[in-house]
Amino acid sequence: METFLIRALQFILAISILVLLHEGGHLFFAKLFGVRVEKFYVFLDISIGKWKGSLFKWRPRNSKTTYGIGWLPLGGYCKISGMIDESFDTEQIAKTPKPWEFRTKPAWQRLLIMIGGVMVNFLLAFAIYAAIMFNWGQTYYKVSDMKMGMRFSTEAKTIGFQDHDIMLGTDQGQFKEYLNVNGDFFRQIAQAKRVDVLRNGKKISITMPGNLDMLAMIKERPLFAEPYIPARIDSVLKDGIAMKAGIRKGDHILALNGKKIETWTDWNYQIGILNDVMTVKKTTRDSLTIRKAILVVSHTSNHKIDTLRITLDPELKLGVTQSNLASYYQPTVEHYTFLESIPAGFKHGINILGGYVGNFRYLASADGVKSIGGFGSIGGLFPPYWDWYMFLNMTALLSIILAFMNILPVPALDGGHVMFLLYEMITRRKPSEKFMVRAEYIGITLLIILMIVANLNDILRWLNVM
Known part of the structure; x- marks a missing residue:
């Protein structure tokens, strides 16, 4: 709450x-x-019966304008004669x-x-x-700095990508950052005729169709491409399921219920499948059966491989913190003076606008309509803490x-x-x-x-x- x-x-x-x-x-x-x-109103003052719907209203002396706040937070209006x-x-x-x-x-x-x-x-x-x-600068992870490369979906591999390929750029230019709010990385791939990668120390060019569906690339699971992050335990929650099973920080998960696990992408994908099954199976017995898992874990401390039989919690959590980009790579931080921040902010805003306009065409598709979000989706974009x-x-x-x-x-x-x-x-x-x-x-x-x-x-x- x-x-x-x-x-x-x-x-x-x-x-x-x-x-x-x-x-x-x-x-x-x-x-x-x-x-x-x-x-001039912030929010709507829709009337209900005798109630005029204003939480607050005020008209200055000698003014023809009434200023107010309505009760319904669905925009506002400026009524012009x-x-x-x-x-x-x-x-x-x-x-x-x-x-x-x-x-x-x-x-x-x-x-x-x-x-x-x-x-x-x-x-x-x-x-x-x-x-x-000006205050925080710009922090991001360069795609070319990700030396373990990317993990690719089946569709991406069909085109010619291989796991661990380091993404360099396209015929449109070099990649900058992996993900941002307007999806430049995926848009650049979707529109590319050629993608350059570094594979086993050699630069290779992959021919692209130039018209991939960016929305599908982002929606598919696993993603079309995402950083290769090994399934290494970053930390273990005290008295949690993992700790009781003998799993420690630095250990690697190798398999879940017979499915090979290399990255956290693999883990999250398999957990997503279990979650879908759990949604259909509503009884307590079914839930308990689905939550029972067989883990194969490699211990960092003694290089021993264990097969563990555990029961995940009701939300299918293991009780660990996953390693992430910050566990392996240093972010690039760009700082700006006051005068430098003005053109930098304008450029960033134009980039965000361009990305949003570019994504807008996807709304014409069935998947695009399904991707539209209301007040709940917009509110969910804000963090669950004040930042x-x-x-x-x-x-x-x-x-x-x-x-x-x-x-x-x-x-x-x-x-x-x-x-x-x-x-x-x-x-x-x-x-x-x-x-x-x-x-x-x-x-x-x-x-x-x-x-x-x-x-x-x-x-x-x-x-x-x-």
């Missing part, structure tokens, strides 16, 4: 900041051009246009008002990344996602309004208000459907149905 609350608090705080600044971008340009803003938006205030639109209304302003001013929120979100993300670069580095990284990422999603040419989003404004500026013809209202209804319907699908996916994942 505590973990859930910490994640929920981080999620709500991040969304509050993003919505406040996004809507603040609209507010700034509206006020700049003399457009009246009737309401004379604009057809999600409020569907058709009564106001039917009246004679007033000089302080959105619809009476030049198209270029209306365009700036509409892109103000997106601009602020992009600037916020770049500023956060610059601050991260400013992780919080700022996630807030910057969500700011970029919010900006990109809002600029899509979909009615009801900022991008939909921008699309119609550009049409007006090019053709010198303004879409009719009746058309705009209908487009807004269509856009709202599409967004509601998308929200339902995303959160339904979360529920199905929670129920282990998907």
Whole structure:
């Protein structure tokens, strides 16, 4: 419960900041051009009966704008006079246009008002990344430094990769880091015509199709490629199953239930199979049978190989800490001065945006639709503890996602309004208000459907149905 609350608090705080600044971008340009803003709300104040839905509201003296906080944390809004938006205030639109209304302003001013929120979100993300670069620098593991190479899936081996190949680069350039939030490593392989590897001290080039499905590469288990991390015990939990069985730090797992284990990838894959079986077998007897395991372990202290019969805990845990990248390799750390951090943060933000845009095309597939996540998935991206580095990284990422999603040419989003404004500026013809209202209804319907699908996916994942 505590973990859930910490994640929920981080999620709500991040969304509050993003919505406040996004809507603040609209507010700034509206006020700049003399457009009246009737309401400025963080979160939605949907009315239920006589209750108006505001947790807090305030209107400054001599101001036409009411500021408030709604009860429903699903975004926010900036209600601008004379604009057809999600409020569907058709009564106001039917009246004679007033000089302080959105619809009476030049198209270029209306365009700036509409892109103000997106601009602020992009600037916020770049500023956060610059601050991260300045305070923490950039830490990552170079792919070329992984001297034990990679462990590859069956599909990868069919193409020509072999376990322990050290990944050097592709026809698009050298690899930098193995994994980051936008999956550059896998995207580079998916789009490559050639991948260069170091095999037994010799450089070898592997011919690639150039159009691999990146989403499938990431979703398949084992992964298409991941660092070769031997199944060596990093530490043993006190009084745990492993300690009672005589397993110690530094020992290697060689087999599980007759299946050869070389890496922690192999171990996690076999445990995943057992977990799937356990999901189907619900009785206590079945569960106990599945949890009984035969381990073959090589002891580091005396080089002796033991066959151990143990019973894993109800979550199929052995009671050990797995070795990881940090157990074998030194990370590369890049530090930046204040002036250096600004272009570095901007470059990193552009890279994240490019990766997100590149991944967006996968949403058109069935697997892409299944990969969409709702509030639960987004909240789960935050760590189960408070960490400013992780919080700022996630807030910057969500700011970029919010900006990109809002600029899509979909009615009801900022991008939909921008699309119609550009049409007006090019053709010198303004879409009719009746058309705009209908487009807004269509856009709202599409967004509601998308929200339902995303959160339904979360529920199905929670129920282990998907």
